[in-house]
Each structure stands twice: as C-alpha cells, then as structure tokens.
Amino acid sequence: MNMPVKNSPVSNPFGVISSSYYEQHLRFNLQNLRERKNDKSKPPFSITKEFILRFNQTKNPKEKEELLNLAKKTLLRCKRKLGLRTLGTGKHVHLPTAWTEIVYVAQCKGKIQDEALNMLYTSLDHASFDYEHLPALFFLAESILYRLCCDAFLKTYLYSVEIKLTKIGYLIFLRLFIYFLYGHLESFNQHLLRLQPYLYALSFSGESYDKYPNIFSNVQIILKTMEIICERELLSGSFSNPVENEKQCDNIDSDMGRVQPSQGGRDVNSLLWHCTAAWTCAQKDSPRLKKVLEHLLFHKTHLQTKCWMNSVLALLVLGEAAKLNMDCLRTLMDLMKDFLLSIMTVQNQKEKCKADDFSWAWNVVYTYVTTLAEACLYVAISNLRKTALVGFCDCKSSQRDTLLLGKSEEQPELRNTSILGLLDYFSSKMSDNCDQVIWIGYYGIVYNLVKMSWELQGDEEQDGLRNLIWQTLQKIKDHEKDGRVHIAINIAKAELNNPMDPFTSYRTKVSSNARDEVFSKFIGWRIANALSKLFFPPTNAHILPSKKPLIKQDGMKHLYKRQDSLKKRVLRFTVRKHPSVSELPMVPYPDFFTKGDEELTRIIDHHWQKELKTREEEYAICEAKEGKDKELEEKNRFREIMKRREEKLHKKTKPYELPTRTEVIASEKKMTQNRESYARNSLYEKDQDSYMLEKISSN
Template sequence: MPVNKSPAVNQFGLISSPYHQELLKFNFQTSGKSKSHKSRSLLLIREKFILKFNQTRNPVEKKELLEQARKNILRCKRKLGLSSLGSGKHVHLPFAWTEVIYLAQCQGEIQDEALSVLHASLDHAPFDEDHLPALFFVAESVLHRLCCDAFLKEFLYSVEIKLTKIGYLIFLRLFIFFLHGQLRSFKEHLLRLQPYSYALFASRESYHKYPNIFSNIQFMLKTLQIICEKELYPGSVFCIVEKKEGFENTDSDTAHLQSNHGGHEVSPLLWHCVAAWFCVQSSSPQLKNVLEHLAMHKMQLQEKCWLDLVLALLVLGEAAKLNMTCLKTLMDLMRDFLLSIMAVEKQEKWPTGEDLSWAWNIVHMYTTTIAEICLYAATSDLRKTAFVGLCGCECPHKNILLIDKSEQPELQTTSILNLLEFFSSKISDNCDQVVWIGYYGLVYNLVKMSWELQGDLEEDGLGNMIWQTLQKTKDYEKDARILNAITIAQAELNDRSDPFTRCRTKVPSNAKEEVFSKFIGWRVANALSKLLFPPLDVHALPLKKPAAKQDQMKYRNRKQESMKKRVLHFTIRERPSLSELPMFSYPDFFTKADKELAKIIDHHWQKELEIQQREDARCEAKEQKDKELEEKKHFQEIMKQREAKLHKQTKPYELPPRT
C-alpha cells in the first residue's frame, strides 16, 4: 500500500525538503545575496502563494493570481533556457527546476504547463554535477505526487503519464551520474527516496494495462534498486543474484567493463553501442568493425539486467538517426531478440508473466526509439526505412493489418509497418505478453507521431500514411487493449485534465509541446562516450600577456631565433636522404582519436578471441576424448563377438601362447 504520510510534506501540506533551503541559499549566494532569512522568507511566500492560489474562490483575486503564476512560468522558461538547450548566461537550471516544481502544485492549467516546461528542460539540459541537489529534490517531489496523490485516484489522468515521463528522465540522469561515480556524497538523499520505492513497487500493479506508464515505473524502480544498493550497501551483488536465477555465469562475463569511477559493470553490448555512436560522430572508419563486434553480443539482450540494454538501445538509436548501417544493425538486433524471446515463451509456461517483464520493457523502448528515428532522423532515407522497412518500396500499398488471423507473416525487419503486420497477425486473448505490449506501443506512438506531424508540409506523405494506418486500426482491430492505446494517447495530447482536482481544462491549439524526448538520447550518448572513451590529453594552453614591453621584445627575438633554426637550407653536399624526409604530414586530432579507438577495439577484440580460442580448445579436447572412448567401446564389442564365435580371447593379430 502507498505510504499515507510522507516526510516530504510540511506544515502547509505542500512538498518541501530539508535540503531545499540549501538550494535557495546556494541560489542567493550565486546572485550576490547571502542572507539566509531572505531564502526562508521566499520559501514562505511561495508556499502561501500556492495555498492562496488553490483555495481562493474570488474570481478577481483568482485572475490576478493566475496572471502572476503565468509570469512566474515565463521567468522560469527564461532561466531554463528552453530556446538555447539549457545554456547561456541567463540560465540557472537548479533554481528554475525548484521554481517549476513548486508551481506544479498550483491546481489547473498552471500545473499542466509547469510539468510540460519541466519535461522539456529535463529532456535537453546538459549533465552537470551541480544539478544533483535539485535533481534529488525534483525526484522526491515527483515520487510524492505519484505515491501519495496519483496512485490513490480511481481513474487514470493524463498528468499521471506526464509525471511518470518526468520521473523516467530524472532517474535516467541519476543513473548516468551514478555510472560516473558522482552519487557517493548523496547517501542521505538516497535514503529519503527509499520509502517511495516501496510505495512505488506496491502500486505498480494498477498500471499493467498501460505499458507506457508501467515501463517508466519499472525503469524508476530498477534505477532505485541499483543506485541505492550500490551506494548505500556496497557489499550487495544484485546482478549476480539475477544471473543465477535464469542464466549461468560464463567466461564471457569476464569481458564486462567497469566504469572508471562508479564500479558498475557496463555490458559489452552497451560499450559497443557507445563506440558505434562515437564512430558516427567522428566519421571514423572503424564503424564497420565496431558493428561487426556488436552483432556478436546480440545474445546479451536476453539477460535480466536490462537497464544497460535500455541505454544500449537509446544510444544505438541516436547513431541510427545519422547512419543507415547503424539503423540496420538496430533492426536486426530487435528482430533476433523478438524471435528468441517468443520462442522461449512458447517452450516454457510462465505463471504470471512477471518473469519476462524486462523483455517487454525492451520491446516498448524499441517502439519509442524507432518512432523517434522515423520523425527526427537526418535523411529521408533513414526515416523511410524506419517506417516502411528495407524492402517497403516494392509494395507501398500493401494492407498492413491482417483481418484473417490465420495468416502468419514472417518477421523480416522490425520497421514500424512490419512490426504492425507481425503483431496484428498474432494478437489474441491468449497471445504472448510481448505481442500485445509491442502492438500497444506501436499504436500509442503512431498517435503521437500523427499529432507531431500536424501542419508539417514537408512530411505530408508520412503524416497521411500514419493517419491511414490509425484509421485501419480503429476500423478492423477489435482488441480492447489496442484501442485503449489510442484513447490514452489522444487523452494525453488533446484532453489533458488535472488528476488532483478533476477540473477539465483544455489546452489551446497554439500551445503545442514536445511529446517525444528529442535530446536526452544525444545527451546520454555524449555523457557515456566521455566516460568510456575519455578524450586525449591534448589541451591548448592560453598564452599569458607579457608584463612589460622589454619581455615582449625578448620573447619575440627568441621566437624569431627558434624559427630561424627550424628553417632548412639544402645544398648539394648537405642534402639529406629520402628516408630522413617526412613522407606524410603530422596527424590531426581526429586521426589520433581514430588510432586510439582502433587500439581499444583491437585490445578488447583480442580478449574476445582469446576467450573463444580457449573455448574451442576445450571443445576440441572433449571431442577427442569422446572419440577415443567410442573407439575403445567399439574394440570391446569386437572382442566380445570374437570370443563368442571363436572362443578365443586373443586379439586378431596375436598368436596364441605356446604350450
């Protein structure tokens, strides 16, 4: 059961925190105001304003408070840097996040707008260690609203979806900071999040019908489990326990890489995905080798420690937005994963479907990733391939939804249309959980894609095809779970309402907001590349200005002398040989980076080859031993037959003993 009373609720009944005053003090110090009583008075004014806004019944006063709240939101938008990707002299993200999460407690349209602004900022804000106190405060506030308000409501509201999306972005950022080893000094903050994790775990059962919400909650719970156990209880080994449940710990696990500071094992699949993104960004020729090695680790998608797998899909999806080979690799990985996981579900009977919840989290994450590629890829070929498939040009008018469920198409690629065809042919009341959840995620994201492409004349053809696909789904699909995905997506986009007051407030048509996370994948890939592939020690030191004119003349003369010494005057006698002259120019930074990356890849590739060679030698020795045993058994059979027929125990080539 969710907790009835949270330690984050103050005497006014609003969300507060013991380290929130520290945030306010820090904000005032950075602006030149270090008086603590000002921060306390500002906190009281803010709480009184929220209470007055929520409790007033006077229309005139309500209008004035609404105007003041809108001005505060505009000020927060400027401090968040929504138009500059969270950068600029006017940007102060910790203070703005704190302001916005307080304004989100105002009931009605202010709450919805504040949460939208917060979601957009968490999507594109850079990763900075100074943001951690504010991130923990926002995380506690969101968990409080979910556990103590939203979970207790009888109906599902659109703001609940937004709260879980914000929670996903917050805990994704916390997990990246954890990999960098920057959460060790925040044990008190992690302890404050633990009671919410218990309430979150107890309340998650009510969201099984809504995979878009349930996947975010699962991600938050898994992140809390990892960062709390690793930072609060260093001796815990939860990954080993999960491996023992369903998978044996083989020699390939020794290839796992530990991050430089966090001590968390990074799977080779995630490492190769980050390497692929790094190669795409730097136009490295090593991309082909990296993708070949990545394909060798596709079986790691079947492991239960699925948080690294989510990050791997996120990073590889970012690379697929820029490179066709990366997109094909991503689609091949998901095709093999779907076929293997559905084969496992057919062979074994899972009692509750809980054991494979990690699997459909991966599938739901992939549906979101392929939808983002279809919308935001760099070229039209990438967007078309993500939506139609590799061979979609041959049959553009093919009927996607199969009315006759007896037809069972093969899963050739994992584009949006191919997955729709595959899942629609297998949907039934007793179908695998991966099937209906994957189908749900595709339809849910198609509704959001159609809404995103409204008014975009350049993508008019894609928008029409998505609209036609949705209309066919409404007309022919009878499964209530899939129709529920359309209803929920439309309610999230067009019919937002307050989940805590049930006051329906329609959003104006010109207030269009982002429904997909456009930048968090790029931020995560960039942060992981800095962790796994630190830059070379090449720094351009700034030149110091000379203190006096004489020193400047002295340095100038020295520079001229050094330049004179470097000038080569060739004569017939002193002409050097060709071996002494440089044949090529000195390599630039990118060439050095490519060489370093090639060395790292070759090093790990050699390790994998050594492991494979040891495994082959072990198998060969076992085969030789089995062969010798088989020959021995065969010889014994021959001797038995010889003794039975000839009544002799000597070998065929031996003479009997002399009497």
C-alpha cells in the same frame, strides 16, 4: 485506476508538499541566488506554501486573477532560468534553482500546473549533465515520487497529469543512473534512503498500471534503476554486513555484465559499450564504424540478459546512431529481430519457459518501438525515415495489407522490425490470451503512431509520411476490436492534451507547447554523449566534474604549491574557449590522424574558398566587359538607323521627337520663301502665256 482517462488536469488536485525539507531546500537555493547577485536585486515574488493554498482554494474572482498573474510571472522567470530556447545554456540559466521553483509552481491547479510540468519535462530532456545538478535531481525525484504515491494512487481515475509525472520521473532516474555509472552517488546515501519508502509503495502499482504500458514502462525503469543503484550504493555502506555486501555486489556485477571498465568505477556489459562506440564513430563519420557494428552483433545475446537496464540504454544510444547512419539503423533492426525471434521461440517451448523467465522482455520491446518512432521523426536523411517506417525489404508482403490487419490469413513471419513490419507481425498474433510481448508491442506501436501523427501536423514537407500514418490509424480504428488497442489511442489523446479525435482533426495546427512534450528529443543524445565521455575519455576535459573533497587547513600550503606547479604545465587548454563544463564540446577529442585529416580538410577548404572568390571576381569582370560591349553595339546600331533616316527623310531628329523652337521658325521661314518664289514664278508664267496668246491673235 483502471477506469477511463480524464484529460483535464484541472480536476487533479495534488496536495501541497508540506515537508520542511522542501522549504529549507528552496530557501537555500534562493539564498544562494541572492548571494550571487550581491543583494542588488531581490526577486519580487517567490512561491510559498501560503500562496499555493490561496491559489487552489480562493473563490474570489478578483483575487484569483491577481494570483494567476503572479503565477504567470513566476513561470516566465522560471522559463528564462531553465533556458528552454538555448538548450539549458547561457549566463541567465541556473537549473537547480529553476527546477526547485518549477516544482513548487506545479502544485497550482489548472493550466499553470500543466504548463509547469511541460517546462520541467522539456528542461530535463535537453539539459546537460553536471555534478552540481545532483541535489536538485534528488529533490525532484522525491517530489515526483511523493505526488505519485501520496496523491495519484488515491484517485479512482487515471489523469493526464499522472502520465506527465511518470514521464518526468523516467527522465530524472535515467539521469541518476548515468551519474551512478560515473560513480558520483557515493556521498548521497541519505538521499537514497529518503527515496526508499516511495519506491516501496511504487512497486505495488502493477495492478494500477498494467493496462497502460506507456506508464508502466516508465515506472518499471524507475524501479529497476533504483534497485541497481540502491543495492550497489546502500549495501556498500558501513551499516550492513561486509561479507554479505561482497556477495551481493558480486551478484550485481554479474547482472551488469562486468566486461568493460570505466573511470567512474562502474562496469557495463559489452553491448552497451559497443553501441556507444558505434555512436561515437557515427558522429565523426569514422571508417571504423563497420568493424564496430560487426563486433556489436557478436554481443547480441546480451540483449537477453535479465538485467535489462543495460539493454534499454544500449537501444537508446544505438537509436541515436541510427538517426545518422543507415548501417546503424540496420544493426538496430537486426538486434530486435534476433531478440524477438529468440524470445518467441523460448515462450513456445514450455520446458525452457520454466527455466527462463522473460517477463521483463516487454520493457526492451517497448523501448525499441519508442526509439524507432523517434528515429523516424528526427533522422538526418529522408531515406532513413522511410526505412524506419517501412523497412529494408522491398517485398510486397511487407507493405501488402499492413493497413488491413487481416487475421484470417496465415500468420506472417517476422520479415523486418520496422514500424509497419512490427505492426503487421503483432496484429496477426493478437488474441485474448496472447503473450505479453505481443500485445504490449502492438499497443506501443499504435500509441506512438498517434503521437507521430500529432507531431507531424503543420509540416508540409512530411505530408506523405503523415498521410500514411493517418491511413494506418484509420484502418486500426475501423477494424480492430481489441479494447486494449483502443485504450492506447485514448491514452495518447489524453497525453497530447487534445479532447478532439485525431482522426477528424488532422488539419488542425498544434501549438508549440503541445509539441514539446510529445517525444523526448534530446535525452538519448545526452546519454550517448555522456557515455562516450565515460568509455572513451578525452585527455583534457570531463563532461561531469569530479566531486570536491573536504581539505584540511594543515595541508593547504602544500596543496597550493603543488597546484601552482601543475597550473604551469596543464593550463594550456584555453579556458576562454570553454568557460564552463556545460559548454564543452559534445564529441570526444579526435586522435592524431583525425586531427591531421581535419587540418588537411581545413586547408583544402580555405584554398577552395580563395579559388571560388577568384572565379567570382573574374566572372564579374567578364560580365562588366560584356555589358560594355553590348552598350557600344547598341550605340553603333542606333547611329546607323539615324543615318539611314536622315538620308531618307532629311531629318536629324530622333523618331517620335519634336524639333526645337529655332528649327521650327527656320523651317517656317523657308516654307514662306518657297511659297513666295513659287507665286512669283506662277505669275510670271501666267504673264508669258497671256502675251503669247495676244501675239497669236494679232497675227
């Protein structure tokens, strides 16, 4: 596993999942789908174990082409069911069935496998939270863990498909953790027990993945998530000692930071609660945001707690708020600066280092680097993007030679925790025996810079940002001699499915499929939205519907009567506007004053639109009047010109206009008459002259 990465997913033959549980699960989903359609249309083709074996083993070109066409049709059907273009919403979308089918399709080798995993990753990134998704999520979790433990560990090389599997597993278990906070996993003990053997095997993957922090971070989050969930859910069951359960649950509660109660019955630390409050205020542009951020900084020490899963969620949520507001971005960077300074101070003191174990701290640092890279790409304002990349400090030292990475100079202080600021700080402290936080933080920055450069390809508006990132990577490639940093570049290239060098192919356009899996664009927003609904629940709606308990037949009449009486009181919340849980508003319902402000804003906007319409009409009338005046002025001017022309030339025709036929004939007659009269006059004058000459001569 410590050997170089192979980019081609074709050379990674995953085994076929032959468990009867999977087949029953797929048959159950397909049967439900047929029942919903009332047997009007049956699916023309379904992925089966026999099809997968034929697809992977056949050598007949004609049969291979037929199977490939069938697999492509299945992918298109799954793509529609996943709702990739509509963020997982629509009447044609059914995520549990689509997830199950896509897992089966992903067992086919080659491009089909690669595209299926990309589709699954994209769907898990942007899909909403729904209680009905839980069985399918456990099915996905078991499938991904099966592939990692039973297939990937047996390979001598690290494959690009393996990277995708860990990223998909990261999204799955993040979602399960949110359901755990809601208290929805109590009835899924059997599913959790089925995951135990795979998690136990995955816990021994440290030696295989310790050189690849991007993969190891996903694995650690999977293991930490299930450690918290299983210890709370499984130990609280009836199959163990209740006294020991209470003690162990108390220990878990102390790790979780039991401060803020929630409706789901799970408690979280104050830092996560305040980060969620900050995101809620940033969404509504509330004036209380500054106070929330001030209180948030009082709980910055919670970032150093050993139960770092809450810290990861807090950074994800605050990172989403930082995409909207500069104050939130400043708070996020201040949190990480304080965390790094505290960790490095403790690591330098050998006595405290024995008492405090911060071997987990690199997970928090790596999550922060990834969150900041996503914020740099997907912020709402360009000023936020610049700050995330360069920082708030205008000092020349922060931008001085970040690209040069000179290690012979004095080691700089941690001035800011922007991307380039951390690059300058970590690169100056890199050595063969440096702390784990240092080299993993440096690795994470280089790895994410390569992905950012790839994501920005083809975006002409961000050419300046991409050129700066490209120059930084070029300097790293030329001056960095540490092999671990070059591994980060190779891993990023393999993950992007690009065998070419990103330093020479920067003008190449990237396909949409390759871009979809670079970063998780929506999972942070989905988590922040779900936690906001949990900590600040609205009055009339829940983002995750409650579980449906079994009801005895004896009490059905009483229940129906009670429900009928409640319907008359409660069903005022307009089902037409919210036909499904997934279409509920993404922001908590506002309070009375916020509603008043929104209503006043709506009234002002309405009157302003009327005023604009009136002004437009007046402007149109003025323009029409000015046009008529100009036209009349032109006519009068033309008449004056024609009048002067007629006086001078004695012509009534317009310039460059031929006269009519009658006028020509009249003018010709007039000319002939003039000629005749002139001739008669000239003859008469000649006769007179001759007469006078004769008279003179006679005298």
